Amino acid sequence: MQRIGRYDAGEEIGRGAMAVIYRGFDPEIRRELAIKCLQDDYARRPEYRRRFVAEARAAGTLTHPGIVTIFDVGESDDRPFIAMELLDGITLAAFAEQFRPLLLRNVLKIAIQLTEALDYAHRNGVVHRDIKPENIIVTSATVNIKVMDFGIAQTLNDPAWRADSDGYVAGSPHYMAPEQVQGLPTDARADLYSVGVVLYELLTGSTPFRGHEVEGLLTRVVRDPAPPLRPIVGDCPPELIELVERLLEKQPEKRYQSAGELLVDLQRLDEERVERERAGAGSRVIPLRWRWPAILGATVAITLTIAGALVQHKQNEVITDLAFDYGSTLAQIIAVESAEDLLLEDTIAVQGRLQDMQDNREIALLSVADHRGRVVASSDDASLGNSFEPLPDEQLLARRGGQAIWSREDPEGREMIVFESPVRFQEMEIGRLQVGLSTRSLRAANQTTWLALTLLALVTLLAVSLGAYVLARRLQAPLDTLRGALEQTGQGRLDTRIRARRRDDFERVYAAYNAMADSLEARMKQRPTARQDPSAQSDSERTLVLEEETESSRSERTPPA
Numbered sequence: 001m002q003r004i005g006r007y008d009a010g011e012e013i014g015r016g017a018m019a020v021i022y023r024g025f026d027p028e029i030r031r032e033l034a035i036k037c038l039q040d041d042y043a044r045r046p047e048y049r050r051r052f053v054a055e056a057r058a059a060g061t062l063t064h065p066g067i068v069t070i071f072d073v074g075e076s077d078d079r080p081f082i083a084m085e086l087l088d089g090i091t092l093a094a095f096a097e098q099f100r101p102l103l104l105r106n107v108l109k110i111a112i113q114l115t116e117a118l119d120y121a122h123r124n125g126v127v128h129r130d131i132k133p134e135n136i137i138v139t140s141a142t143v144n145i146k147v148m149d150f151g152i153a154q155t156l157n158d159p160a161w162r163a164d165s166d167g168y169v170a171g172s173p174h175y176m177a178p179e180q181v182q183g184l185p186t187d188a189r190a191d192l193y194s195v196g197v198v199l200y201e202l203l204t205g206s207t208p209f210r211g212h213e214v215e216g217l218l219t220r221v222v223r224d225p226a227p228p229l230r231p232i233v234g235d236c237p238p239e240l241i242e243l244v245e246r247l248l249e250k251q252p253e254k255r256y257q258s259a260g261e262l263l264v265d266l267q268r269l270d271e272e273r274v275e276r277e278r279a280g281a282g283s284r285v286i287p288l289r290w291r292w293p294a295i296l297g298a299t300v301a302i303t304l305t306i307a308g309a310l311v312q313h314k315q316n317e318v319i320t321d322l323a324f325d326y327g328s329t330l331a332q333i334i335a336v337e338s339a340e341d342l343l344l345e346d347t348i349a350v351q352g353r354l355q356d357m358q359d360n361r362e363i364a365l366l367s368v369a370d371h372r373g374r375v376v377a378s379s380d381d382a383s384l385g386n387s388f389e390p391l392p393d394e395q396l397l398a399r400r401g402g403q404a405i406w407s408r409e410d411p412e413g414r415e416m417i418v419f420e421s422p423v424r425f426q427e428m429e430i431g432r433l434q435v436g437l438s439t440r441s442l443r444a445a446n447q448t449t450w451l452a453l454t455l456l457a458l459v460t461l462l463a464v465s466l467g468a469y470v471l472a473r474r475l476q477a478p479l480d481t482l483r484g485a486l487e488q489t490g491q492g493r494l495d496t497r498i499r500a501r502r503r504d505d506f507e508r509v510y511a512a513y514n515a516m517a518d519s520l521e522a523r524m525k526q527r528p529t530a531r532q533d534p535s536a537q538s539d540s541e542r543t544l545v546l547e548e549e550t551e552s553s554r555s556e557r558t559p560p561a
Contacts, residue, residue, distance in 0.1 A: 004076045007083060009035050018042045018151075019052070024083065026071075033071060036082045043079045051151050056082045058126045058153035066117030068137075068148040087146060093133035095143075096202055101232040105277075106143050107202050108240075108270045110136075114195060115266055117147045119259035122188040127154040129186065131194035132175040133201065154186060173214050174207045178222045178250050189252040192262060196247025196255075203231040203240070208248060222250070235276075240269055288472040288479070293465040300464045304457035308450070315449055319442055323417060328403055330363075331419040331435040338368055338377075338433065339425045345370070351377040364416045365436025368423065373432075388432055391418060408436075415439045478506040485513060494521040 002009045007024045013034065014021035019042075024035035042048040056073035063069065072083035092110065096102060114136065121128060128135075128150060135149040152171060171180055177193035180186050201207050208226040211217040226248040229241045243265055249255045256262040334357060341349040354366045354377050367378040369388035378384055391406040397417070398405045406418040416436040423431035481500055488496040497517060498510040 004035050004037065004081050005072070005074045005083070007033070007035055018048060023086065026083070032086050034084050034086045036084060037076075038080050040079065049080055052080050052082070054153065054155070055149070055151040058155050059084075059148075059150040061155075062121055062124060062126060064117055064120045066113050066146055067121065068146050084148075085146075087137045087139055087148070089137045089139035089146075091134050092136040092138055092145065092198075095138040096133060100205055101234070102202055104233050104235050104273060105270075107199070107233055108266060108273060109143050110145055110202065111195070111199055112263065112266050112270060113145045114147065114198070115259050115263045117145075118188070118191050118195070119263055121147075122191070122259055125155060126150070127186065127188055128191050128194075129154055129180065130171055130175075131191055131198060132172045133198060134172075136198075173217050173221070174209065176218075176221060177252070179252060181218045181222050187252070188258060189255050192247055192256050192259065193252075195262070196244050199244045200226070200229060200248065203233050203236060203244065204229060205232055225250075235273075237269060237272070239265075239272075243269070288476050289469055290472075292472040293468040296468040297461055297465040300461050301457065304453075304460060308453040308457060311453060312446060312449055316442075316446060319445055323437065323439075323442060324398065324400070324405060327405070327417060327419040327435060327437050328400055328421075330437075331403060331421040331433060334366070334435060335421050335423045335433045339423050339430065342368065342370060342376070342423055342431045343425045345376075347376040353377075354379060362437050362441065363435065364410050364414075364438045365418060365434060367434040369432045371430045376431075390420065410436065410438075478502065478509075482506075482509060482513060485517075489517060489520070
């Protein structure tokens, strides 16, 4: 532990080209802070000591939630130091790298906070002249920022201030305005150019001008127009691109003329973004009382449709097998009964027997051919005396023993199943027989089954949808209660409490909300007392208060990515 002025300096928490930053502690007011010391090599050079003191002089006059607070400046062992606010966070460069591509809302929030801080500084006569992501600290998960490092700031109200005359141009080449690169007089519009470069980098992932050679890079900054901005950030509006292009104008007269003017346009773009998100969210959100019945209904409908198709398919297989057994048996009986008459060539008897069988409504075709292959009896008079013609193989359904089963249409175009069987007498084949059965009964059975399954599915679907609707409506009510309470809290009504009592999990949710509201209200009541004695606050407490004040000026709170 070393002593720097009246402060205790602990571990090193940061190091730059010129200075080292230590974690410090002020024993008199018991406050943690950061101590920035100029390195020995630079502390012996007057120009760097002058720049170091200029930082304290410039930033020390500013008190703003978006600007790091300077507490003290002095010398210790011939080394100048600055005691400043201890920031807990990461640089904007690291934040952008970690969460790239950023959300549009976070880009706009960063831009608005940065512009507010610069507007305050400019109105108090301070131009930063070194705005870049490394000099912007993201201090919270809600993307609050603070501007730091006023080492080359221009103090317009200080008559002793003068531009750097030590043989070099101060600044960061990628972010410097053209007039700053050329060594011309600068004003607040140079900071606005740097804001444009920062926004360009946040939106695209890189600076407009790139290069490792400083001389060539500075030449492009002065002469070349900025490359077209192609954002990687989603939903980037054209108006924001035009805003950045205006900030990157080479001539200061063509840029925004003040941070306040820029702030108006940024806030308008953010308000339009909020309206777009609200309109988009409103069109996408479907109430639970409709979404749940629709999802459950669709699930039940798909399940029952698949189950019904499987049941009908299985039933069709079983009925078809029964029909094949029935038709095969019937064909075999008719063949046996017709065998003796066919052997005696008693065609009249065979024809009479077939006519008796036609009284069966399921029989659509009967035909008998003798051993010569000539049709001697048939239900189709036109085929009598003609040659017996077997059906084509593409219509064959199955073969069972000596029988063949075919599918064909009758003369009226209706489907039937044809059973072809040999007519035998004492193991000798003496003819062929065809029996055609109508498929009307099969179709009727299938239709009846499908109708029954459809009715069952509709009743089940209606019952499930109605039950889901009732359940969703019961859930919607406590959700609406919780949403209303949160909206009241968001509007600053910290005395809002949920008085409803439930005997389910929402009771715990309501209790958690009420506990949160109690905590917020207690903290808000303590804040005025703490502000009466700023010296009694720790640095982390002051940072928290400033962040809360910054957040209270916003209409929404967003996560970092």
